[in-house]
Amino acid sequence: MEIKEERKPNRLIHEKPPYLLQHAYNPIDWYSWGSEAFEKAKWENKPIFLSVGYSTCHWCHVPKIHLLKQGFYLRNIAIAVERKKSIRLAPAIKTAAAVDE
Secondary structure (H helix, E strand, O other), rough: OOOOOOOOOOOOHHHHHHHHHHOOOOOOOOOOOHHHHHHHHHHOOOOEEEEEEEEOHHOOHHHHHHHOOHHHHHHEEEEEEEEHHHHHHHHHHHHHHHHOO
């Protein structure tokens, strides 16, 4: 008899875009784009890992598997963004990247 472990959903379970919902049961503590994620990163003094993708993109999901195995997400605040929304966020992402330089 196989015992299946029930996974609890993360906060992406409340999102609408399919790309975010696909990650709602990941063991990664995902945030969507917003003040909650940025406040947590600031409070914990951690960098942000930004994942931009869409639901039908195979390669949008592959890096997460490898990074999860390395414990990468324990050292960062992980934010997932659906590709369509990222177009509107492009100026903010560019500004954030410039601050890090």
